[in-house]
Amino acid sequence: MWKTVLRRILIMIPQLIILSILVFFLAKMMPGDPFSGLIGPNTDPKQLEALKRQAGLYDPVPVQYAHWLKNLFKGDLGISYIQHVPVTSLIADRAVNTFWLALITTIITYCVAIPLGVTAGRHQDEWQDQAVQIFNYITFAVPPFVFYILGIWLFGFTLGWFPISGSVSPNASGFFGTIGSQIYHIILPACLVALISTTSIVQYLRTGIVDNKVEDYVRTAHSKGVPDNVVFSKHILRNSLLPIASSFGSVIAGLLSGSMIVESVFSYPGMGKLFLDSIGQRDYSTLTALILIFGVLTLLGNLLSDIIMSIVDPRIRIK
Amino acid sequence: MAKEIIQVKNLKVHYPIRSGFWNRVTDYVRAVDDVSITINEGETYGLIGESGSGKSTTGKAIVGVEPITSGQIIYQGVNITTAKNRRKLNYNKDVQMIFQDSMSSLNPRKRIEDIIAEPIRNFENLTTDQERERVQELLDIVGMPSDSLYKYPHEFSGGQRQRIGVARAVATNPRLIVADEPTSALDLSVQAQVLNFMKHIQQQYDIAYLFISHDLGVVKHMSENLAIMHRGRLVEIGSRDDIYNHPMHIYTKRLLSAIPLVDVEHREENKKHRQEVEQEFQNDQSKWYDDKGRVYPLQQVSGKHWVALPKDELKQEEIKEKGRD
Amino acid sequence: MSEKKENTSAKEAKKKKISSPTSSFKVVVREIVKDKVALTAFIVIVLVLLFTFGGSLFLNAEKVTETNIIDAYYGWGMNGHIFGTDDGGRDILNLLMMGGRNSILIGLGVTAVCEIVGLLVGLVSGYYGGNVDAVIMRIVDFIQVLPAMPIEIVLVSVIPNYNPLSLVGIISLFGWTGTSRYFRAFVLSQRGRDYVLASKTSGSSDFKIMFREVLPNITSMIIIDVVLQIASNIGIETTLSFIGYGLPSTVPSLGTLIGFANDPVNVVSRPWLWLPATVMLLAISLSVNYVGRAFQRAADARQREN
């Protein structure tokens, strides 16, 4: 198993390298440079030129890449063009918010998806299944942002149950007050994102159960005199949960890098919102850093999925 | 002596096994390992083996759909193991194949007419009318009604589909047909039908068959000469009489003794014999297989009869065999 | 004699054609007519198409997008504007027609590119297998782990002479991978089927086998995928337009209309700006998906019959 995991990690290295090259060139494609924001009426063009040369902007591309990579390893993602602070510190604040949003979304997702999937699979073609199928069909068909808009309209404005923007109320005070306010702000967006991210899990689980139900080994279990509910929990459900467990990593990665739309709609100060703000302000150094982070997160998420799979599936574990 | 139609020389098909941390090739699965057989014109050559013995791979290599590792397959004096040579000779006009699973071997989206006409279209320039007539004729040969032409494979039963497969295989008047377990998916009574057709067509058109099967009863019924495969290698080749009445290799004996016989009277004796052979097979592995568990090279016993044994062992076995007669 | 044979067989042919099992079309029609919801969904699609494409015929793009601040923010039905007007005094109904058409066209365009590329890549990868497949799949894997939407947004904002065609290109850049994976899996399973081997031994070329033997077996999969892809690509375009990085600002889209809802004031007091487009997007997404599912069921049903 460790071999599989280690090999899987090794496979990630070239992927990371290609990703970094890609992001680097994307960054090169973007107009502007760290000094664009400094240009004012009093800037001496010659001085600026010297600064640029010093920063290596006129070096050959490979040298620039090496330089960029070196800084990357030092944890230096550059200086924000607009805010003139290190990108890392800019992102760090936002990352915490996005992390909490993703975490709570994940918890809600699995808490909702697993019972729904089990119900649908167990009661295949009965009304419970059909209800879940309709729910699934709608959440699959409609683009997520429509739900966010409708959610904010209904629960935020019309019913007034939840705040519609920000991550914490400015009036919140004290440790618990702040936390409480933060959670209050997260609930609505988290529920709405979870609404959509349940779809694939429910579908996988349902299909898994429906397919496993008719497998020969289930018949064997019945022929041994194992009671129905035990056959379901011990044989059918357990085997169907395997792919769900392994999807965990990619779900998290998807939530982290897919935070853009929901954060934009809810004006939630996370990485996704930062990304959109940066692109609006043409803050390209922040953008580059964010794309890199999103890319690395997805890679790590997939890695996590594969590792979980190799732990839970004996067919991979033993080889 | 009949003229040979195809010669397989030292055929090897090896698949790499990757393992270890770097996924390097550490060993090979020797699916087919040094197999040489010669098939004569118009004869049925039986190739017998259990699952995983490499018999199907051998068949596929002969028709040219399995890339080979080394060795030669000589047809009309040319080694046809390269695709270029096969094209030059129009090899697949002369050598065709019948498959085990009749459903999977017929494209479900094509009409029977198009299925049977496929090889004709590839190798002959016929007008639509000529082509249709030819397909009709082929359907007649395998005893299918002419309205089958416009139907789809799923509208037929297993036995009928297998006959369509036979019709396609004979469409280009081939010299050799590789039949890979053509009847093992069929019921007994249907199997009889297909086997009968295959025999009739052979007599009519002088086709040679390489008949691949695990069923010794069927092979015995069909073929004059046969080869037994085990672990990718040949353990024994010979005429029907050699193999069925004078088997020498323990694996051949084991295989023969394992066939369930319709002989209720002697079933206890058969069982005893079977268990004796199995005992011998288990106990004397080193005598029949080398230290790596591989089958020895073949040694000639008589005329057509070859067996995979070291020379000294062969002598002893011969003496034993004589004593028994 | 042979003429007579010819004659009867021609007649036979006619008779047999009726029982032809491969006519996906007929099965699909039967399935949709049988399923009342699918029929409704289908009618909704037709109505939306008539409304958007038909309506747009009578509109002048420049006139529709012309701003006229005096007319800004008319409400429902005011001054002859059934759905009111936006901040620039543009008629929402007209924007809806053109926007709907544009969104659908982008969805169709992206789907066309993705399906063709995905199908070709999937066929080649699945059919040849081995190293060809390994290399292609590594590339596909890599593209799939890239954060598509952020990169799309960056590309949208940095590409010079950005126009609707560039948007199709940008979305397609990431869209074909899923399709190719989907077809590859199927072709891979067909590759080992004996009928492919039989074609090889019948002397057919790889090209012929791919397109004449394997391809007909995936037609129903293609139809299903096309339908579902159209819905999903409309979704991607409207999402991008919604946050302001989709179609250029001169080209209306359902997404930009729904984007009005990004402003809390609009959400509460000017629902005519975003609600009609939201309803239309809901209608398109739900009905196209439903028809796609109906196709899928029809294909499954036929598979069962076989």
Next chain:
Amino acid sequence: MEKQSDLLLDIQHLHTAYRLQGKFYDAADDINITLKRDEILSVVGESGCGKSTIAASIIGLYDHKNTKVTGDILYNELNLVGLNENLFNKIRGNKIGMIFQDPLASLNPLMRVGDQVAETLYYHTDMNEKERHARVIELFNQVGMPKPEETYAMYPFELSGGLRQRIVIAMAIACKPEVIIADEPTTALDVTIQAQILDLLEDIQKQSHSGIILITHDLGVVAETADQVAVMYAGQVVEKADVKTIFEHPLHPYTRSLLNSMPQSEDEEEDLHVIHGTVPSLKNMPREGDRFAARIPWIPASAHEKEPVMHEIDPGHWVRCTCWKTFHFEDDEASGE
């Protein structure tokens, strides 16, 4: 006459019907067979004749929504037809063991094989975990597993086909059932493995004095292992006798045709016997008259009974219909359709 207690299973007038497009069709039509202690009863026939339906009916494993079972399956005077599921679960795996065709598919791929065998013991015995483990090892020894201790912790994919089938057998016999139903237990296996598995089944039967129902399509297997034979055609038993009678004095035309089409005759040059037509599908099965009549068209209709019933020709030898009296092979047509 055997003692009453020797009778393990008494199946009377069993009808098992499947729902196809809303209508029920009898796949097993008026089956009357018995299984005694110390006996291997072989049910033989071609695919689609209803063999497996009988097995499913006995052990009660069928889709309850789309299957209708009527008649009696008496196991020690307990009628299994319509038996409450909870009671049935006390019998399945305990009194009646089942062996399936495909050993890979019949084992849970994600569960250690030892645990799968132990599961049977968990539900039918009072053993604690340790005792169960010991019993599984004992069973592995009994079914000839090399290295039983190591095998316990293995997964099905790590074992060969023959070993997998031994696991399935160990599972079936774990609670020393009185009845073992083996549904094509060797069809998926190579001949040499088949021989070993059949010998194993015989040994188990001798040791445990159980009764085995062996379902197969292979006449060779029947001849080698069975004591009693029931030949099935189109959902009905057409001939029933001890194994010697079936092979040496077969009477029913179907039995005779089947035996004749086996490629084991000494004369290889001759054509094999071919039975006209095909086995009818469930929907198209003739429900009146002799179901085999259509496949022996040269036998005049008058030779068949209107409502064919089983006749006891000799003690213990039952044949359906009277057409066997006039039946002869039509040699001229042997090579035809």
